[in-house]
Amino acid sequence: MDTGEICPICTMTDILDAGDGYECSVCGHEWMKADQDELVVTDANGKVLAAGDDITLVKDLKINGKSGKLKVGTKIRGIRLVDGDHPIEGKVEGRAMLIRSEFVKKA
Numbered sequence: 729m730d731t732g733e734i735c736p737i738c739t740m741t742d743i744l745d746a747g748d749g750y751e752c753s754v755c756g757h758e759w760m761k762a763d764q765d766e767l768v769v770t771d772a773n774g775k776v777l778a779a780g781d782d783i784t785l786v787k788d789l790k791i792n793g794k795s796g797k798l799k800v801g802t803k804i805r806g807i808r809l810v811d812g813d814h815p816i817e818g819k820v821e822g823r824a825m826l827i828r829s830e831f832v833k834k835a
Contacts, residue, residue, distance in 0.1 A: 733750050735752035735754065735755060735757055736757070736759065737752065737755050737757040738752060738754050738755040738757070740752060740753075740754040740755070742754055746758065748760065748761060749761055767809050767811060767815065769809050769815045769816065769829050770829060771783065771829055771830075771832050771833045771834050772786050772829070772830050772831065772832060772833050773833050773834070775833070775834045777807065777809065777816070777829065777832075777834060778809070779807065779808055779809050780806055780807070781806075781807055781834055781835075782803060782804065782805045782806070782807070782834075782835040783803070783804050783807055783816070783818070783832040783833065783834060783835055784801060784802065784803050784804075784832065784833055784834075784835045785798055785799070785800055785801065785802045785804070785827075785831060785832055786800060786831060786832060786833050787800060787831045788800055789827070789831060791825075798820060802820065803835055804816075804818035804819070804820055804827075804832075805818070806818070806819075810826070812826075813828070814826035814827060814828050815828075815829055816828070816829055816832065
């Protein structure tokens with residue numbers, strides 16, 4: 729089936745449609761379709777966040793399974809964006825946490 733795509737690795741046109749992406753039948757390279765909706769996450773001020781950004785907490789947050797809380801102004805470096813109701817993943821004090829975007833601002 730001709731998808732009209734060209735493999736970015738080997739430049740061959742023998743491409744297979746894999747549902748949410750494409751696969752080259754010659755070299756096996758896989759890539760996502762360009763029309764795929766990207767995850768857009770905004771902070772408390774409306775700025776768009778990207779993977780790898782540094783953020784700062786704007787509200788004290790309780791930590792599940794541990795006594796104590798994260799204080800306002802805690803900086804989290806190198807975040808990851810994930811799908812779900814808590815779209816930000818970052819490490820705080822060596823522990824991975826999921827955080828809602830309305831409780832952070834871009835640093």
